Amino acid sequence: MRHYSVDLAAPSGGRRGTLAVYGHWGRPVLVFPSEGGDAWEFGRNGMVGAVEGLVDAGRVKLYCADSFDAETWSAHHLPLEERAWRHAAYESWVLDAVVPHIRDDTGPDAEIVTLGCSLGAYHALNFAFRHADLFPAALCFSGNYDPGTWNGWGDRGDAVYFNNPVDYVANLHGDHLAWLRDRLSVLLVCGQGRWEDTTGALPATRRMARLLADKEIRHELDLWGPEIPHDWPSWRNQLAKHLPRFC
Template sequence: MSDVDGQRVDLPVPGRDVSLGVIRHGHFGRPVLVFPSEGGRAEDFAAHGMTDAVRDLLDQGRVSFFCVDSADQHTWSDNSLTTEERAHGHQVYTRWLEESVLPWIHQQLGGRQEIATLGVSMGAYHAVHFALTHADVAPLAMGLSGNYDVTSWHGWGERGEATYFANPTDYVAGMHGGHLDWIRSRVGVLLVVGQGAFETHPTGALPSSRAFAALLGSKGIPHQLDLWGEDVAHDWPWWQRQLAHHLPRFC
């Protein structure tokens, strides 16, 4: 049993004199790496009722959540930077996940295990992107109300290689050959989105989720698109219900 359940642990960012936090909820069960909404912190998942929404799964030892801080304020949310500069900043965040977070999770679990990823809003992008680029360790992604095209986020300036490889809409379209075959064999993606307030404007989550599901389908990558009703908004109460609806079949 972990002695850090519910407690914040700060882990160093490689190459930077800063750290970002992770919080574990649950002692056993399927490990899930949880990304917050835009600019959010590891505390947000519990604070917004997401752990309570699946309290039975936690209490039964069916799932453990590993919630991380975002670094969006220094990357995708910094409109003073070009899209390419933001993508380079995102590479630093990815290194933190690879070199600090994953080893810590595996230490907590007593060894290397496959994990699932989960995120809401911009966190859905992070969850899906991480699984598609780290399918060896994260073969399942659950994205709630996500926008999967980083070039639609008030971007500007010339875009290059960093943007391409940070943008699922770009690199999935470019997948082919043996790598695509491997992704098909490894990854499953769940996209959930409502059709109500803020899912189209300003977030672009509804059109992006539809378009990205179609792209995954065109590549033969296993996925599910679950469209909720016109009353379903881009907000935590609905994400609680969506999580409670879908998570039990994955753990």
Template sequence: MTPVSGERVQLQVPGTGESLGVIRHGHFGRPVLVFPSEAGRAEDFANNGMVAAVQDLVDAGRVSFFCVDSLDGWTWSANEQPTEERARRHQLYNRWLEEAVLPYIEHELGGRLPIITTGVSMGAYHAVHFALTHAHLVSLGIGMSGNYDVTTWHGWGEQGEATYFANPMHYVAGMDGDHLHWIQQAASVLLVVGEGPFEWEPTRSLPSTRQFAAVLERKGIPHELDVWGHDSAHDWPWWQKQLAHHLPRFC
């Protein structure tokens, strides 16, 4: 039975007895996969006014949000673990998205449509990283107030292949050849950040967003950089405004 809009559905994490949740808002329209902020839950997007900020798009059937739980508490926020181990654990989250969430979205919509990903703070990293590594399915990644260098997240220990391929700041800089050409044709990224409170410290969102935009520019990957003013803080009221400003032109 199709769940009611706003109802939590639990989807099993591959190879485990655990599950994570997905909540859909909307009855039709462009699918938007929403990642929560650090260690957040699927409920956070609506509870912090983000759905209400674009309620007209939802009511008009222009967008369906699919909000997911994070696994950050076991992966990137597990600061007692070295960065490489956290990156390896993150691969399980990607498997859940690929093997459980994406098929669920396709089933709910009755077919496959190009997906938009979005998120705020650490969710911005997830949204942009997933878009760049799944450009065959995701047409646009929207990151708001993100930090795109995982080695700056209380990183320690020797870093290897898992960290490299989970770190957009590094693997995008290393792209070349046919793969880069394909990403140039298939991917698109929108980076939004403010210059106000907490966008510089402790999040490093402002410098990281600018640095990552410069990497995308050097690699010729389609992107937009939208820097808001000194009153624009690392907080939900501003992310509501940023979503309402940008999302209508994509749905």
């Protein structure tokens, strides 16, 4: 399997990060790591191997990003609003460095799928909602989509609101909602076993599915059984089941 990595920095001079790339051709999929993960996490935990046939067949090309979580959402010593403001640097890196690299590689009109597990699922969903022009599909495995539940404290302002899908999806309306209904597809997958409740992933996944249904946004909810934990073996099986339909 062809793979390489590239060190990228946003043109504005923001922080640099690594992108690990697997494959030679196919539907571009931008992968966000779990909390604090790096660009090689997806491969290291067998996720690339779980869909190796799709990669080798040229149906999908995986672009696995670094996280900036330690300085943003996981910086629990900071109030939530400041964490959200710091997240803007990560968003800038993704939009201004990662997306141009993907489009240079796969074509200027490439429609990129977002994908992530655990905290990566939050990023996959949030980026797709905020930038559905770039990311028309989000594949989200065992995510918690409410940053307010992540040891959140302090006053909250616009930075938190506009990066909290639980908040802004509930208030979508008008032309923008109509556009999202035509444009965006969301897959929500979660087990019902160990750690899916303590991480908040299971209730958050159910809640997000209800919000999407209320807004008539195209989505699919796939809940696996009580024997399926919040862990990499689960996500490998879930990815192997679902990714073929998106590439």
